[in-house]
Amino acid sequence: MQIPISLYDYYEEYKEKYKSKSQLVRVISESWFKDNMYCPFCSNEKIKRYDNNHPVADFFCNDCGEEFQLKSKKKRLGNIVVDGEYNKMIQAIYSCSVPNFFFMSYSPMFDYINDLIIVPKEFILPGIIKKRRPLSQRARRRGWTGCNISLKDIPYSGKIYLIKDKNVIPANHVRMNIQKISYYRKIKNVDKRGWLADILNILIKINKEVFTLKDVYAYIPYLKVLHPQNNNIEAKIRQQLQILRNNNVIEFLGKGVYRKL
Structure with missing residues (x-):
């Protein structure tokens, strides 16, 4: 068993500097990330941090240009992660300006990172963005509407572990898993990616290899x-299965039978 990666040294460094718990957690997680994170999309062993208040992302790769945002959560990631303003998020998705997301879970005492996953930006789709109730008229930002990211609605292949149950996944395995979904990342149209993600989720629900x-x-x-506006669902299903077949995600065995690869 591996020795878990600890955040405790960062906690010791910053605990007296920040009274706000949320700000302390952000500084601890982002500082560790800056010091230790590599780019999963290329061979760059270090990613860089944007200046404060960058509108889109927290970090970027100087080699391949990929951008990243880090979200941290105590204990377990669970199914839902709180994010920012709903309409801005939806706009970012359709304008293809949404970054790749890292999701980290850590222990209450900062003595280990439990999980760290990356969700490539192409898997951040409108269907996983859940609108929260607007702030009341009494609130300082009255009417502001936040959103949650639903991790359970992201296909398994779009949630790539770098750390799982405290164990570090080798970087070459992470990059190999990123490469496996390169076909999906080439699809530029948001709605087309949404259809393919829906079929990938259905294949998970169909709990059998063949x-x-x-x-x-x-x-x-x-x-x-x-997809209430689509009146030809069966044809759309066959189209998505063909894409998955062409990209070696499934194998066609004949007469309407497939096998997951």
Whole structure:
């Protein structure tokens, strides 16, 4: 078993400087990240930090240009992570300016990082952004509407672990998993990526290695809720399965039967 990565030295360094717990956590996690994080998309072993109050991201890679935002959460990541203003997030997705997201969970005493995952920006889609209730009229920012990121609605292949259950995943494995989804990252249209992500999620729900087209068709009512304007769901399903087949995510065995690879 590996020795867990600790944040405690950073806690000791900053605990007297910040009275706000949320600000302290942000400084601790971002400082560790700046000192230790590599770029998962290229061979660069260090990423850089933007100046404070950068509008889009916290960090960037000087070699490949990828941008990153870090979200930290105590104990376990769970299904929901709190994010910023809802409309700005949706606008960023459709304008293709949303960064890649890192999600970190840490122990209450900062003695270990439990999990660290990266969700490439192409998997940050409108369907995973959940609007929160607007702030009341009594609030200082009355009417402001925040959002949550629903991690459970992101396909498994779009949640790539760098640390899992305190164990560090080798960087070459992380980059290999990023490479496996390169086909998905090449799809520029947000709605097309959304359809493919929905089918990937359905394949997870179909809990067997060999499945049939009929198994996927069983989720047509679910897809109609997600895509109420589409009147040709069956054809759309077949189209997405063809994309996954062409990119070696699934194998076609014939007569409407597939195998997950």
